[in-house]
Amino acid sequence: MQLCDHSAHELLDLLRSKQVSAEEIVQSSLQRIAAVDGRSGSLESGQETDQDRGTVHAFISVSAEQALEQAKTIDQQLARGEPVGPLAGIPFSAKDVFCVKDTYTTAASKILANFKAPYTSTAVERLQKQGAIMLGKVNMDEFTYGSSNESTAFQPCPRNPWDTSRVPGGSSGGSTSSVAAGEVPFSLGTDTAGSIRQPAAFCGVVGVKPTYGRVSRYGIIAFASSLDCPGPITRNVTDAALMLQAIAGADPRDSTAANVPVPDYLATLEQGVKGKRIGLSPDYFQISYMDAESGEIHQKPVQEDIRAAVYHAAEVLQRMGAEIIEDVPMPNTRYGIPAFFVISRVEAASNLHRYDGVKYGYRTPSAEDDLRVMYRKTRNEAFGLQPKLRILMGMYVSAAQYSEQYYNRALKVRALLRRDFDQIFDLQGKYRLDALLTPTTPTTTFPIGAIYGDSVLMQYADQFTVTANHAGIPGISLPGGIAADGLPIGVQLLGPDYSEHTLLQIGRSLEIGTQDEAWRSQKPAVLR
Numbered sequence: 001m002q003l004c005d006h007s008a009h010e011l012l013d014l015l016r017s018k019q020v021s022a023e024e025i026v027q028s029s030l031q032r033i034a035a036v037d038g039r040s041g042s043l044e045s046g047q048e049t050d051q052d053r054g055t056v057h058a059f060i061s062v063s064a065e066q067a068l069e070q071a072k073t074i075d076q077q078l079a080r081g082e083p084v085g086p087l088a089g090i091p092f093s094a095k096d097v098f099c100v101k102d103t104y105t106t107a108a109s110k111i112l113a114n115f116k117a118p119y120t121s122t123a124v125e126r127l128q129k130q131g132a133i134m135l136g137k138v139n140m141d142e143f144t145y146g147s148s149n150e151s152t153a154f155q156p157c158p159r160n161p162w163d164t165s166r167v168p169g170g171s172s173g174g175s176t177s178s179v180a181a182g183e184v185p186f187s188l189g190t191d192t193a194g195s196i197r198q199p200a201a202f203c204g205v206v207g208v209k210p211t212y213g214r215v216s217r218y219g220i221i222a223f224a225s226s227l228d229c230p231g232p233i234t235r236n237v238t239d240a241a242l243m244l245q246a247i248a249g250a251d252p253r254d255s256t257a258a259n260v261p262v263p264d265y266l267a268t269l270e271q272g273v274k275g276k277r278i279g280l281s282p283d284y285f286q287i288s289y290m291d292a293e294s295g296e297i298h299q300k301p302v303q304e305d306i307r308a309a310v311y312h313a314a315e316v317l318q319r320m321g322a323e324i325i326e327d328v329p330m331p332n333t334r335y336g337i338p339a340f341f342v343i344s345r346v347e348a349a350s351n352l353h354r355y356d357g358v359k360y361g362y363r364t365p366s367a368e369d370d371l372r373v374m375y376r377k378t379r380n381e382a383f384g385l386q387p388k389l390r391i392l393m394g395m396y397v398s399a400a401q402y403s404e405q406y407y408n409r410a411l412k413v414r415a416l417l418r419r420d421f422d423q424i425f426d427l428q429g430k431y432r433l434d435a436l437l438t439p440t441t442p443t444t445t446f447p448i449g450a451i452y453g454d455s456v457l458m459q460y461a462d463q464f465t466v467t468a469n470h471a472g473i474p475g476i477s478l479p480g481g482i483a484a485d486g487l488p489i490g491v492q493l494l495g496p497d498y499s500e501h502t503l504l505q506i507g508r509s510l511e512i513g514t515q516d517e518a519w520r521s522q523k524p525a526v527l528r
Contacts, residue, residue: 194465201490
């Protein structure tokens with residue numbers, strides 16, 4: 001077992017007991033990147049090779065020299081007996097939507113390929129202040145638009161470490177790939193409709209979407225500002241608690257960051273689930289989608305082994321003392337994706353207007369006298385298909401003659417989704433749930449190229465995750481088993497506002513209850 005295969009909390013113990021050095025930890029991660037990552041994503045991708053098809057391609061950039069220098073400094077501080085941060089010496093990766101001063105921050109788009117951020121995002125800054133070492137930026141769907149990572153302008157796109165012919169999920173697929181492949185113990189991602197939890201399920205890792213406002217969005221390139229949530233991606237629940245502890249809290253630079261005290265997530269992690277009320281909803285075991293030709297709504301059940309994994313998780317938690325409440329109604333779940341289509345496109349179109357070739361980023365090389373022509377040419381040349389689609393759709397559904405029909409109606413649906421959760425988490429209500437247990441995704445990961453290009457079909461991979469973004473509540477995806485096709489299954493816990501400590505506690509109990517199961521010993525293909 002190499003150092004990079006250890007979890008963050010294990011590495012911290014080894015480092016504090018002076019069994020290893022920070023430099024050795026960083027070297028191990030860099031060696032793993034060299035072994036499994038292949039070519040970094042770039043605008044000049046060239047022809048895809050057989051080697052490309054067998055490697056992960058999680059990273060856009062790797063800052064090896066800087067990381068090693070930071071590790072040496074930490075080792076020197078430890079040798080002198082000086083205090084260091086609680087995460088000192090632990091490598092991490094950051095989705096390339098987090099600004100880091102004097103570092104290229106591209107959002108995986110040509111239009112920002114030459115943009116060096118003048119400041120550092122709060123989440124990255126807090127990790128660095130605790131001594132964590134950023135190894136580099138990881139790939140993603142362009143501007144986070146997608147559920148597979150295939151839309152990135154920086155090719156080759158990331159691949160799933162369990163099967164490199166399949167997608168890692170999106171949009172934080174580079175983050176989850178880097179964690180699942182043992183390149184880093186943890187990574188920073190963002191979640192707008194499930195973009196942390198869905199790829200976490202596809203790659204067999206832990207992904208946390210905090211309560212909206214629990215973690216500052218300052219310094220993060222926005223997709224849909226009322227839905228975006230930064231959060232941790234790790235290999236286990238303890239590391240997720242460690243990481244969330246570091247990044248959560250109020251931020252005077254972000255007016256949407258909640259001024260709510262941050263509890264000690266590690267202190268309650270091992271308290272078990274005795275007396276916890278955990279619900280199961282039939283509305284989360286089928287996807288509802290509209291036939292584009294007939295306009296009819298169809299239902300399709302989730303993959304059978306995913307359903308079985310969720311019920312198995314419920315049985316494990318029940319044996320450990322939880323009370324399982326079945327048949328919890330969540331009637332508006334089916335409308336989460338249509339509402340997201342409208343709300344997110346309106347907000348995305350608004351956020352994309354700042355990319356015009358004037359202030360920063362790419363500008364068309366064509367000399368133009370008309371400013372509007374320059375805008376159009378810049379955006380046409382530098383935006384990929386997904387940003388263009390979102391601009392067009394966002395402007396269409398927010399137009400005066402359509403806003404009541406689409407946008408205002410979508411906002412009402414979002415309120416209904418919030419009401420569903422309020423009712424089941426109401427301490428005076430019928431169900432009084434501490435958490436809702438669901439599948440994270442309706443299927444395991446799909447092959448590269450199988451769905452890409454069909455924005456509607458791909459979006460339905462997020463049907464069970466997007467509801468938490470609409471409602472603003474926290475959610476966590478946990479490894480729940482291995483399907484018959486040899487691919488990871490994710491199970492999801494959703495809870496009321498600021499209940500991250502409870503979700504982590506339940507997740508840790510599920511880890512303990514399944515630690516001896518055979519699937520826990522299986523490894524991604526790139527590590528076998």
